[in-house]
Amino acid sequence: MARPSSFAKVVLRTLGGAILAATMAVPAFAQDETAEAWVQSLADRGIEIMSDSSRSQDDIISEFQALLVENTAMRQFGRSALGSYSRDLSDDEFEQYIELLEQYASSIVRARLDQYSGETLTVSGSSVNERSSFAYVSVESDVRNLDNEHLAGVRWLLIRREGAYRVYDITVEAPAEAGTFSLRQTQQEEFTSAITQNDGRARSILRYLRNRIREQGMEPANDRVVSN
Amino acid sequence: MSFLTGQISRTLGRCALVAAAVFLFASPTAAQSDQTNDPLEDFNRAMFGIHNAVDKVVLVPVARTYRFVVPEPGRQGVRNFLRNLNSPVIFANDVFQGETERAGTTFTRFAINSTVGVAGIFDPATQMGYIRHHEDFGQTLAVHGVSEGPYLFLPIFGPSPPRDLVGRGVDILMDPITWVGGDDFQYFKYGRTIVNVVDLRARNLETLDEIERTSIDYYAAVRSVYRQSRDGAIRNGAFDFEDLPDLDEDFEDDF
Numbered sequence: 001m002a003r004p005s006s007f008a009k010v011v012l013r014t015l016g017g018a019i020l021a022a023t024m025a026v027p028a029f030a031q032d033e034t035a036e037a038w039v040q041s042l043a044d045r046g047i048e049i050m051s052d053s054s055r056s057q058d059d060i061i062s063e064f065q066a067l068l069v070e071n072t073a074m075r076q077f078g079r080s081a082l083g084s085y086s087r088d089l090s091d092d093e094f095e096q097y098i099e100l101l102e103q104y105a106s107s108i109v110r111a112r113l114d115q116y117s118g119e120t121l122t123v124s125g126s127s128v129n130e131r132s133s134f135a136y137v138s139v140e141s142d143v144r145n146l147d148n149e150h151l152a153g154v155r156w157l158l159i160r161r162e163g164a165y166r167v168y169d170i171t172v173e174a175p176a177e178a179g180t181f182s183l184r185q186t187q188q189e190e191f192t193s194a195i196t197q198n199d200g201r202a203r204s205i206l207r208y209l210r211n212r213i214r215e216q217g218m219e220p221a222n223d224r225v226v227s228n
Numbered sequence: 229m230s231f232l233t234g235q236i237s238r239t240l241g242r243c244a245l246v247a248a249a250v251f252l253f254a255s256p257t258a259a260q261s262d263q264t265n266d267p268l269e270d271f272n273r274a275m276f277g278i279h280n281a282v283d284k285v286v287l288v289p290v291a292r293t294y295r296f297v298v299p300e301p302g303r304q305g306v307r308n309f310l311r312n313l314n315s316p317v318i319f320a321n322d323v324f325q326g327e328t329e330r331a332g333t334t335f336t337r338f339a340i341n342s343t344v345g346v347a348g349i350f351d352p353a354t355q356m357g358y359i360r361h362h363e364d365f366g367q368t369l370a371v372h373g374v375s376e377g378p379y380l381f382l383p384i385f386g387p388s389p390p391r392d393l394v395g396r397g398v399d400i401l402m403d404p405i406t407w408v409g410g411d412d413f414q415y416f417k418y419g420r421t422i423v424n425v426v427d428l429r430a431r432n433l434e435t436l437d438e439i440e441r442t443s444i445d446y447y448a449a450v451r452s453v454y455r456q457s458r459d460g461a462i463r464n465g466a467f468d469f470e471d472l473p474d475l476d477e478d479f480e481d482d483f
Contacts, residue, residue: 072482073483074482076482080473107442111442112438115434131475132474134475136472157472161483166483179453179454179456180460181453189264189448189449189451190443190444190448190449192448193445208445216442
């Protein structure tokens, strides 16, 4: 059998090296242990705030909202939730919208405070998707009750940028076959629908948010008059 | 049997009529209808209102009573039994989707739970590592490229876009229980459906109540959750980064 020529050897070596490099350099979706630790720490802090019975409900909500503002990509979330309608808001209206969105999220937590009964959240894995100027990191976690029974799965979608993390979306695999849903997608459909019901006037979402916040027993932060 | 087949054909006929009506009269005119694929939104919202009224007056009180009267271990046993009965339908859909491993899991679960699990009342298969999953013909159609069609909401049935409505009809035809027994067996069949509905509602009392209390638009929230859940089920829970938008502006405000 003829031995391969030196050219053939070079080609084979290059090809082999390229295949090896490709298989080593591109793991399907790399893990991000720092993101996992970040989410675990954030969830632990949230649970600690919610379960502190020595504080008043207002203190708990106030601290929870601070945690939310500090650790979520609320502007990206808010823009996504409004879809193309986000361009119809003035800068001032957009600022009001973001502030109301943060308060709306806190009002939902307030509504759920009395339902909290010692559940814990444990991170179970992660995967990374690099984009041009940032990376998406998906962190999987598991909510369990005091008897360590699985209650729900929660996927945290983070934006990683220059080593810092912010929560962009949360997907809940709800218990009892209630369904799997992403907060971002659900809000997008709800907000778009509410705006469409008001002849496509994007500003109307501010009124909807204020009303919902009031219904949860809180006073909207920027209680200005909106004509639509 | 003739009563049964007559009833099935009447049910399927009704489903087909509704589906045909949806296709015929679906004329999305507004941009929003294009986005949400809900050209019958006014009709759907009216049906949603009727459904919620029936839900509050009938289903919720029945579900609360069921939860109060039957302790959780009893409810779990009934749930296990009914789920086990549905295994042949899940198995067939696993096969239709080419999911041989999942078909094997469904078959093994059925064999273990029907015997060791005392006719399916207990679920030892899960403890042995054979985790339960659900498949239906609506999902099978989706896997083979059939789109959902315009959104449709029917009282009692809930969200029922044409693909899933047809899927439900086919699942009924594929269910061996449909073809078993005489007229006396009808009570069991109706009972099975009623208990399934009541149990599902009983397990979601707080979840749905919370969505209603905290959502900006309850109808849109339910539509969104239904679609996302179906999409997740069709993908068997797989997550795809490619569906996410490519963000490229205003990061400084968030970081």
